[in-house]
Amino acid sequence: MMKVNIAEVRNGNxxxxxxxxxxxxxxxxxxxxxxxxxxxxxxxxxxxTGAAYRVSGRITCRKDFICDRCLTPSVxxxxxxxxxxxxGTADGAEDDSINCFDGDVIDITDMxxxxxxxxxxxxxxxxxxxxxxxxxxxxxxxxxxxxxxxxVPDPRLAALQxxxxxx
Ligand SMILES: [Zn+2]
Ligand SMILES: [Zn+2]
Numbered sequence: 001m002m003k004v005n006i007a008e009v010r011n012g013n014x015x016x017x018x019x020x021x022x023x024x025x026x027x028x029x030x031x032x033x034x035x036x037x038x039x040x041x042x043x044x045x046x047x048x049t050g051a052a053y054r055v056s057g058r059i060t061c062r063k064d065f066i067c068d069r070c071l072t073p074s075v076x077x078x079x080x081x082x083x084x085x086x087x088g089t090a091d092g093a094e095d096d097s098i099n100c101f102d103g104d105v106i107d108i109t110d111m112x113x114x115x116x117x118x119x120x121x122x123x124x125x126x127x128x129x130x131x132x133x134x135x136x137x138x139x140x141x142x143x144x145x146x147x148x149x150x151x152v153p154d155p156r157l158a159a160l161q162x163x164x165x166x167x
């Protein structure tokens with residue numbers, strides 16, 4: 001759990017409260033299906049903005065995954081930024097407002113998890129120009145050129161070709 005006590009800046013004395021958390025993916029519910037997030041570090045600060053508190057900073061982590069194209073185990077460093085406003089019920093916020101907190105403590109766990117999950121790409125690729133596996137012999141084409149003829153004809157063109165041949 002990542003909690004920041006804002007009592008110190010409640011009266012808007014212009015200071016900000018820095019924070020740094022080191023967490024496990026399982027502890028914050030950031031578990032992915034085909035990859036693992038490790039070394040998650042959350043760093044930032046809270047500033048009183050008058051009626052609310054702005055929580056901002058960055059998340060850094062390491063992602064272990066299997067490349068979707070060449071099936072090689074790979075690692076990527078990730079950095080994502082966050083900036084959210086929180087309102088305290090003690091400062092008059094409605095209980096049902098989105099980023100609402102009770103007392104002096106803001107729990108940023110859910111926001112951090114959502115930010116981290118939203119930052120994940122739809123596919124995990126080891127490098128942008130990954131050549132993938134040969135559909136014919138299964139060789140990793142990043143490592144060697146197998147020389148197979150992997151040309152797959154477009155079925156629509158093939159049908160047209162047949163039609164032409166009939167005439
Ligand atoms: Zn790859
Ligand atoms: Zn091949």
